[in-house]
Amino acid sequence: MFITSLDSQPQKVLIIDDAIQNILFLQSSLSDLASIHFATNGPEGLALCEELKPDLILLDISMPGMDGWEVCTILKDNPLTSDIPVIFITGNEQPEAEQLALEKGAIDFINKPFDPKICRLRVMNQLKLRNQSRVLQQAKQEMTQLVESVPVLITYWDENWNNIFSNDLTGKWFDGFNETSHNKHVTQSLPREVYHRLLSHSEIKHKNSIEFTVSVQSNKQDQHFRVFQSATFNEGVLVGSLVTFVDITDAKKAKQALHSEKERLRVTLQSIGDAVIATDTQGYITFINPIAERMTGWRFKDTPPEKIEDVMLLRDADTKKPLLNPLYLALSEQRTVAMALNSELLSHSHQVYAVEDSAAPIRDEKGEIIGAIMVFHDVSEAMALAMKMSHLANYDQLTDLPNRILLQDRLTVAIQTAARQNHKVATLLLDIDNFKYLNDSIGHLLGDQLICKMARRIQQLLPAAFTLARLGGDEFVILMNEIQSVEAALSLASDLVTAMHQPFMLDDKPYNVSASVGVSVYPDDAKDAEELIRHADVAMYSAKQEGRNRFCFFSGDLEESLLQRHALELKLRHAIENDxxxxxxxxxxxxxxxxxxxxxxxxxxxxxxxxxxxxxxxxxxxxxxxxxxxxxxxxxxxxxxxxxxxxxxxxxxxxxxxxxxxxxxxxxxxxxxxxxxxxxxxxxxxxxxxxxxxxxxxxxxxxxxxxxxxxxxxxxxxxxxxxxxxxxxxxxxxxxxxxxxxxxxxxxxxxxxxxxxxxxxxxxxxxxxxxxxxxxxxxxxxxxxxxxxxxxxxxxxxxxxxxxxxxxxxxxxxxxxxxxxxxx
Missing domain, CATH: 3.20.20.450 (EAL domain)
Incomplete structure (x- = not known):
């Protein structure tokens, strides 16, 4: 809808005359020019005028009741009808009548009796003028709407920088700049940062236009504008300036955000602890961060682009055979992939790193693969730490013997093997007699030394296939796997008790200790590892009850005694808790x-x-x-x-x-x-x-x-x-x-x-x-x-x-x- 044509729209003419013959004549003469409507008196004509909104009114002056002068006055005083052109019809040829008609707001005067041609020409000219006026008005409205809706502030200023035009009537561009800014000076209409730039451009006199960027600080946020300043000349003399503003705040912020994001990404990649290498779709390196340079021993800036397999030398840690770089797998399968387990990196400086990594394809905004990225890190220390943690989790810190966790695992395996091969497994639980009192009397430092010396003495009695573990305190367990009979367990238990009789030298002083040993055998005494240990403990407790410094094999009676003891302990605990x-x-x-x-x-x-x-x-x-x-x-x-x-x-x-x-x-x-x-x-x-x-x-x-x-x-x-x-x-x-x-x-x-x-x-x-x-x-x-x-x-x-x-x-x-x- 831009400058809509109104030629095809029918025009309407209203005739107000008390003489029917005049109406009929005019209707006959003008019917091909417009749609003819009529009224025979003033009040009827006024009512019909508000309803029809005609394009032209032919108004008789001499009418009974309300004459034409009064009707015209009312029409011009009404905002709804004041712009409708009026042509007076009269038989009065006095000059003062025509003058009065023009004073009342009429645009023309037709004398009676009517000359058909003159009358027709007058009406036709007025209808054309009316149609052109409507077209111009509609065009003005549409142009105003268009100018106001464009995302650009359009202003025009005279040679003295007084505002002539602006398409911002609501002040949405600049505070205080609205419909009241008309004829105001630029210093009263625009922010200081803007008018300083506009007034400082003396070179505009020698150019038709100039373009610049300006930033405006406000309470809400900083705004940024691209300003186009064009000069208007008349015979070489500056008569005005057209200044348009384009808000580039969002674009500038987006650009700044993109720059910040790129910088943050650059700093991140440069400073993270992982090594990063990016390549194109052919595997040629396009980026490498300092960690990757250090680990590979290759400098990105020193040499032309090389393929990743020539820079990142991967091999199997065991066989030392070269490995395919997973980046190529990520490119071919278009997915994220990880490096093969047990991989190591051989740098150009001949250092070896145990590494873990992942590779992923890089896609553009259309989803097309444009390269790949490899992220990897040195896990040598982590692997060493993991091994240390595993050792700490499975070995006693004082004696470096297997602890309860590792013993349980070995017991389970030993029992499974014995079940398949029809062998026996024996556990010997050894406990130092009266160790608590001895430990309290000699001190915990010497007590720990005694535990370590005892562990070494026991270890000397065992073949390599057997396991010696420390459960904690002064308790040791010997796992005898793949034995044929209980006699082997009996012999070892006897040797253990006898070996304890030799004094231990602590702080250059001899200390005599004794030990009690409990023996439990699979499958004779127990069906699983937990029961085997528990029954050995029952037997050891029985050895202590019988006087200590001896060994004892498990039996059903011992277990029954232990269960009774456990029940009594529960009863005692309950009695204490419940007073x-x-x-x-x-x-x-x-x-x-x-x-x-x-x-x-x-x-x-x-x-x-x-x-x-x-x-x-x-x-x-x-x-x-x-x-x-x-x-x-x-x-x-x-x-x-x-x-x-x-x-x-x-x-x-x-x-x-x-x-x-x-x-x-x-x-x-x-x-x-x-x-x-x-x-x-x-x-x-x-x-x-x-x-x-x-x-x-x-x-x-x-x-x-x-x-x-x-x-x-x-x-x-x-x-x-x-x-x-x-x-x-x-x-x-x-x-x-x-x-x-x-x-x-x-x-x-x-x-x-x-x-x-x-x-x-x-x-x-x-x-x-x-x-x-x-x-x-x-x-x-x-x-x-x-x-x-x-x-x-x-x-x-x-x-x-x-x-x-x-x-x-x-x-x-x-x-x-x-x-x-x-x-x-």
Whole structure:
């Protein structure tokens, strides 16, 4: 729709005349020129005019009611009809009438009676003028619409740079530049950056046009424009300037983004740790980054383009045979491909790199392949690290022996092979006897040296086909694969036990150790690797139970015993977690007065039938499983709670609590005792801790410090089971203790066995010399009590007086003993 032709559109003529004969005449004369419409009075003509919007109005002046002058005035005052041309029709030939008609806005004057030719010519000329006016108006509108819609700002300025024209009427190009900018100076219409450039171009006087780029800063963002400035001359004199603006902001940003992306890509490729080589479709190198140059030993700038296979020399790491570069595979198959495994790169400087890589085709915007790119990196260190990590994952760090993971794998393979070949597989689990106590006494550094020396000694006894592994701590496993009979396992187990008898030199001092060995055989004792190890552990535990320093083969009875032990451990753990342990109390008596002077708290478990389980059964399990510390803490709390209750009820009875070696070594022991005493409100002197000799014979200085701290709390310290441990007098005299207990194993036979009697006598004399209170355990007869009193022991406990009692039974017994002390 550009300058639409209006010639084919029918034109309309409206006749307003009260004389019908005039209307008929005009209609007959003009019907071939336009569509003729008429009205016989002024109001009807005005209404019809708004409806038809005619191209020409023939208006009679003299009409009744509303004459032509009034109708014309109304038409010209109405914006909808003011531009419609009006020709007056009148029989008045006075000159002033024609003048008045023109003053009212009419364009012509036709006199009556009508001359058909004159009338026709006048109307035809006015219709042509009307049609041309409409065409020009339509063209102007369309041109304005076109100019306003183009993505270019078009402006025209006079010789003094006042704005004459602009196609931006809304201010979308520049702030403040809109329809109000007409006739304004350029400095008031355009940004400073723009008008400075426009006014500075003096050379425009000598050229028809000039082109430049300008950037405009705004609050939103920087804008960039391509400006075309053309001068208009009249007879050599500058009369104006046409200035057009093209917004190139997006293009400039895209160009900058492309440049930034290319630069970022260049820097990335130059600085990444991977080597990069790009080629064309024939394999000729078009780009190579510094890492690739270093690894290949080839410089891109120093030589003309070469093919990638001449620069990147790939070969198999094992056979050293050349390999096809995967870049050619990527080009031929049009996909990403990886290098063959175990590839290595031989550089031009004769260095060898273990490499991994991938190659991919490069495509243009149409998807056509224009080359390929190879990315590769040195994995030599990674492979070495992987091997190291694999070794760390499968070998013990201290001894460099296979660990549990690698042993499990070898056991599985050995069992599978034995199953196919009808052979046997044996596992020997070796554990150093009493290693924990030895390790604590000599220190962990020497303990680690002992483990390493023992590993070497065991290794010397084994053929190369056997595997020696360390499970951790002081446990070793020997895997004997492809043996024909169990006699080979028996012989090796015997040799292992014997080999341990030779002392180990640690820090220039000899140390004697022994070991216990458990043996399990596939398929006799187990069906898989896990069961084989577990049964060897059962057998080793049995060897320790039988006295250590020996070996033992697995049997079904051992497994049953182990399962029972495991069930008891679960029961013990449950009892501790749910506060279900039972504490019983065995009274201590003054052997002379028969008065109760204290009570020993002893722990018990309850079975499904509410029967008490002896501590002989579960205390060793607690010590082996690490439950002894929470067990001891729970007994301590229960005993102190009960002693505080007795004190509150008027029966001040001190209570003694056994402290295991692990519990004594616990660094939190002091804090736990303080918390229990505060919680139960028991005065400290009513609490006695019974500690075995074994628990005390660790680090002597540390033991002295701990005993002093505990004594500082106000509690009493007792050495329990004296005579059954190390009994080192040089250590004993250094310990700040209050009480010494004589073990029942000496008391029971002291009247029947001279040696036991002398031991009891010696212990009593020793205690007296150290000013210690002496308590004899296991007193069962009056004769024993009398003999102990004669030797100087004043306190005893045992079945002669009472078995261990539950707290209610103890209360009843205590009340009875208080009323009838001589009948106890």
């Amino acid at each position: 279900e342990l039972i504490v019983v109390y065995q009274p201590k008596f003054n052997l002379k007065t028969k008065n109760i002077v204290g009570a020993e708290a002893l722990v018990r478990m309850v079975d499904e039938n509410n029967q008490l389980i002896s501590p002989v059964e579960f205390i060793p399990i607690a010590e082996d499983s690490g439950l002894i510390v929470p067990l001891g803490n729970q007994v301590l709390l229960k005993a102190c709670t009960q002693a505080a209750k007795w004190l509150k009820e008027g029966m001040p009875i001190s209570v003694s609590v056994n402290v295991a070696a692990a519990q004594f070594a616990d660094p939190d022991l002091e804090a736990i005792i303080i918390e229990v005493l505060n919680q139960t409100q028991l005065p400290p002197h009513y609490l006695e801790l019974e500690i075995t000799e074994t628990a005390l014979m660790g680090d002597i200085n540390e033991t002295q410090t701990k005993l002093s701290v505990l004594k500082g709390l106000g509690i009493n310290i007792s050495i329990d089971d004296f005579g059954t441990g190390y009994s080192s007098l040089s250590y004993l005299k250094k310990f700040n203790v209050d009480i010494m207990k004589i073990d029942m194993s000496f008391v029971i036979d002291m009247l029947n066995n001279t040696h036991d009697y002398e031991i009891v006598k010696t212990i009593i004399l020793l205690g007296q010399s150290l000013s210690l209170t002496l308590i004899a355990e296991g007193v069962e007869t009056e004769e024993q009590a009398q003999a102990l009193m004669e030797l100087g022991c004043g306190i005893g406990q045992g079945y002669l007086y009472s078995k261990p009692l539950r707290k209610k039974e103890f209360m009843t017994f205590l009340e009875s003993a208080t009323k009838n002390p001589n009948e106890t």
